[in-house]
Amino acid sequence: MTKAVNESLPTSAVTEKIKLSLTKRHRSEMMFKSTGLAAVVLGFILVFVLLFDITSKALPAFHQHWVQLEVDFSEDNLRYSEGISLEDLRYRSTLRKAIANQFPDVKSRRDKRKLYGLYSTNAEFAIKDFLIANPNTLDTIQNIWVRVDDDVDIYLKETTSLGEPLVRVDVKEAQWIKSLVETGRIDKRFNIEFFTSSDSREPELAGVRGALTGTMLTMLVTLALSFPLGVAAALYLEEFAPKNKWTDMIEVNINNLAAVPSIIFGLLGLAVIINIFGLPRSAPLVGGIVLTLMTLPTIIIASRASIKAVPPSIREAATGLGASKIQTTFSHVLPMAMPGILTGTIIGMAQALGETAPLLMIGMVAFIVDVPASITDASTVMPVQIFLWADSPERGFLAKTSAAILVLLGFLFLMNASAAYLRRRFESK
Amino acid sequence: MFYRKLMALSLAAVATTSMAAGRDTISVVGSSTVYPFSTVVAERFGKATDFATPKIESTGTGGGMKLFCAGVGVDTPDMSNASRRIKASELKMCKENGVDEVVEVLVGYDGIVFSNAIEAPNISISLQDIFLALAKEIPNPDGSETLIENPYMKWNEINPSLPDMNISVYGPPPTSGTRDAFAELGLEGGCKAYGWIKDLKKKDKNRYKSICHSVREDGAYIETGENDNLIVQKLTTNPKAFGIFGFSFLDQNSDTLQGSKVNGAYPTFEDIADGTYPISRPLYFYVKKAHVGKVPGIMEYLEEFTSEDAIGDEGYTTDKGLIPLSSDKLEEMRKSVMSLQSVSL
Numbered sequence: 001m002t003k004a005v006n007e008s009l010p011t012s013a014v015t016e017k018i019k020l021s022l023t024k025r026h027r028s029e030m031m032f033k034s035t036g037l038a039a040v041v042l043g044f045i046l047v048f049v050l051l052f053d054i055t056s057k058a059l060p061a062f063h064q065h066w067v068q069l070e071v072d073f074s075e076d077n078l079r080y081s082e083g084i085s086l087e088d089l090r091y092r093s094t095l096r097k098a099i100a101n102q103f104p105d106v107k108s109r110r111d112k113r114k115l116y117g118l119y120s121t122n123a124e125f126a127i128k129d130f131l132i133a134n135p136n137t138l139d140t141i142q143n144i145w146v147r148v149d150d151d152v153d154i155y156l157k158e159t160t161s162l163g164e165p166l167v168r169v170d171v172k173e174a175q176w177i178k179s180l181v182e183t184g185r186i187d188k189r190f191n192i193e194f195f196t197s198s199d200s201r202e203p204e205l206a207g208v209r210g211a212l213t214g215t216m217l218t219m220l221v222t223l224a225l226s227f228p229l230g231v232a233a234a235l236y237l238e239e240f241a242p243k244n245k246w247t248d249m250i251e252v253n254i255n256n257l258a259a260v261p262s263i264i265f266g267l268l269g270l271a272v273i274i275n276i277f278g279l280p281r282s283a284p285l286v287g288g289i290v291l292t293l294m295t296l297p298t299i300i301i302a303s304r305a306s307i308k309a310v311p312p313s314i315r316e317a318a319t320g321l322g323a324s325k326i327q328t329t330f331s332h333v334l335p336m337a338m339p340g341i342l343t344g345t346i347i348g349m350a351q352a353l354g355e356t357a358p359l360l361m362i363g364m365v366a367f368i369v370d371v372p373a374s375i376t377d378a379s380t381v382m383p384v385q386i387f388l389w390a391d392s393p394e395r396g397f398l399a400k401t402s403a404a405i406l407v408l409l410g411f412l413f414l415m416n417a418s419a420a421y422l423r424r425r426f427e428s429k
Numbered sequence: 430m431f432y433r434k435l436m437a438l439s440l441a442a443v444a445t446t447s448m449a450a451g452r453d454t455i456s457v458v459g460s461s462t463v464y465p466f467s468t469v470v471a472e473r474f475g476k477a478t479d480f481a482t483p484k485i486e487s488t489g490t491g492g493g494m495k496l497f498c499a500g501v502g503v504d505t506p507d508m509s510n511a512s513r514r515i516k517a518s519e520l521k522m523c524k525e526n527g528v529d530e531v532v533e534v535l536v537g538y539d540g541i542v543f544s545n546a547i548e549a550p551n552i553s554i555s556l557q558d559i560f561l562a563l564a565k566e567i568p569n570p571d572g573s574e575t576l577i578e579n580p581y582m583k584w585n586e587i588n589p590s591l592p593d594m595n596i597s598v599y600g601p602p603p604t605s606g607t608r609d610a611f612a613e614l615g616l617e618g619g620c621k622a623y624g625w626i627k628d629l630k631k632k633d634k635n636r637y638k639s640i641c642h643s644v645r646e647d648g649a650y651i652e653t654g655e656n657d658n659l660i661v662q663k664l665t666t667n668p669k670a671f672g673i674f675g676f677s678f679l680d681q682n683s684d685t686l687q688g689s690k691v692n693g694a695y696p697t698f699e700d701i702a703d704g705t706y707p708i709s710r711p712l713y714f715y716v717k718k719a720h721v722g723k724v725p726g727i728m729e730y731l732e733e734f735t736s737e738d739a740i741g742d743e744g745y746t747t748d749k750g751l752i753p754l755s756s757d758k759l760e761e762m763r764k765s766v767m768s769l770q771s772v773s774l
Contacts, residue, residue: 125476167684201469282484367468369475369482378454378484393681
């Protein structure tokens with residue numbers, strides 16, 4: 001066919017060739033466009049599926065069932081007499097009496113034990129705290145709401161026909177739960193404690209406050225160390241350092257450092273920061289320093305690129321008006337490079353936010369109940385908390401794990417939003 | 430300006446860092462198998478007393494011992510959990526680093542179960558069957574004292590009473606303590622049944638160990654990471670597979686999983702406690718005597734941990750799947766712990 005065309009129109013062979021290839025070029029352009037679009041759509045679908053999956057799994061964690069107990073705080077029950085501190089009374093037997101009073105028909109030892117199991121192990125401490133907070137209720141009968149056990153909580157959330165056995169709740173227990181529900185002694189409440197309490201081995205008590213505080217402290221240390229150090233290093237290398245084989249070598253090394261697996265930094269932290277400098281194990285301070293080592297190369301590389309992108313004319317104009325090198329750098333170059341630097345910082349920080357591997361070496365993968373008050377207290381961070389819960393045998397932790405992931409994503413979102421806000425402010429200047 | 434403020438802040442943070450001289454929180458490291466039990470005790474201890482809640486790290490038994498034996502002082506842990514007894518070499522390492530006296534606490538037992546989904550057939554299996562199914566090399570079936578590559582692909586090829594299913598077992602990787610214990614008690618238990626291999630133990634211990642502890646690598650045994658929850662999930666979606674994990678996971682998932690009978694005994698609370706169920710191991714933790722009185726609350730913590738309330742027959746750790754000691758043994762153990770007798774092997 002081409003031959004025929006060539007013969008009839010020998011003069012415009014080139015035009016003809018272009019015309020022929022035109023459809024092919026259009027087609028490949030279409031292909032490229034649609035592949036790109038498909039990639040974007042696929043990405044969105046995956047993110048959506050992920051979020052939907054996590055959210056749907058996390059929802060049960062935001063509610064918790066409570067049960068009402070009629071507790072008899074008589075001096076007799078508590079073995080109270082003048083002079084004894086309210087701390088040291090017999091709360092466990094008082095609680096057991098209150099539970100047994102709700103089910104007077106349960107007699108055998110085995111059944112009684114099962115019955116006590118329906119109430120959270122924390123109930124004992126709940127009634128203790130109530131009495132200590134309200135000492136005038138001594139010698140009265142009070143209605144107190146306590147949490148149900150995690151197995152009961154799951155049962156109430158999943159069951160379709162009350163009174164039937166399901167999961168780890170057998171027929172007897174199911175009947176007891178049913179009678180509690182029918183007498184209106186069970187209440188479903190928003191689980192605010194998930195945000196106000198710390199880790200616990202009981203799923204019904206576990207919360208993220210300790211881990212979230214630990215994450216904030218660790219991130220604060222990381223930001224406070226890596227941002228000024230990273231920006232200073234980038235400014236020096238771009239603006240002040242002479243270009244020779246030493247600075248070339250430093251550049252190559254920084255680029256390599258960005259690719260080092262994070263666990264290596266953990267080993268370094270253990271060997272140098274804990275063993276040689278003697279900083280405390282499991283502390284956000286040490287975690288922050290280790291994560292600084294990890295984020296520093298990312299920040300330096302991004303900052304250098306963004307400083308390099310500031311047009312030389314800016315520097316020349318400033319110098320022309322009599323500004324010194326340092327004045328030019330800090331009042332002209334740095335503000336203009338700031339949006340790019342902030343982007344690099346947020347990428348580095350987001351990476352650090354999700355790290356668990358280096359923290360394993362420095363003892364932050366641990367069961368810690370008390371909320372850290374300073375950067376030298378023992379603490380964990382959110383990803384570690386997620387890891388520990390995902391590893392627990394109790395089924396109640398399944399929902400807690402997903403809920404903790406949502407909290408971590410929320411934290412990341414806040415961090416990104418504040419960076420975006422700062423970037424906008426610098427750009428409008 | 431923003432970055433100036435940040436710079437000032439970072440300088441302030443570095444300047445105010447003071448080193449913590451003392452420590453008022455008990456620090457525990459060690460086995461991930463003991464972790465679920467010691468955390469429960471720690472939490473209760475923190476709530477019921479005025480002491481801070483102990484900090485518990487899950488580092489694995491070996492890693493814990495290394496940290497524990499690194500020396501005496503507040504920058505080293507006070508206790509180390511272990512899913513096996515302390516080794517003579519570890520005790521020696523402790524002594525070399527100045528940790529002269531170590532108190533041993535036996536807390537209870539843990540069973541390792543062989544389990545599958547509840548809708549699949551329940552099987553009764555012997556340790557020898559388990560060895561034949563999972564070992565890398567097995568004794569030649571013709572009776573000669575030689576080894577062949579494990580040829581079995583189906584359960585009923587090993588033992589006609591087992592189901593006609595492909596051998597497919599999810600289990601822990603070699604880094605796990607559960608795997609060590611399973612190799613020692615499960616595989617070795619079946620391996621010892623062959624007289625000539627048993628005789629090897631005295632003559633050539635390394636060869637004996639490599640025969641008895643090596644697991645096949647042709648895909649019949651699938652390593653699933655340290656996360657037992659993952660094995661549980663795999664089993665519920667794949668009724669043709671079996672899994673190997675700790676008893677507490679079977680206990681928590683008894684609605685979807687069933688334990689297989691091993692050597693005629695089901696993995697139940699009672700049978701693991703009295704030793705009828707063959708694959709069970711003791712759980713310990715070790716305490717540095719030199720730290721008693723230096724770090725507040727150690728004696729009180731020991732008292733709580735060894736109490737009837739915690740690890741007795743109906744203690745709260747049994748709700749988490751710990752198999753309790755008999756009451757005589759518990760009484761004896763408590764006495765020796767409270768008088769801080771140091772361990773000698």
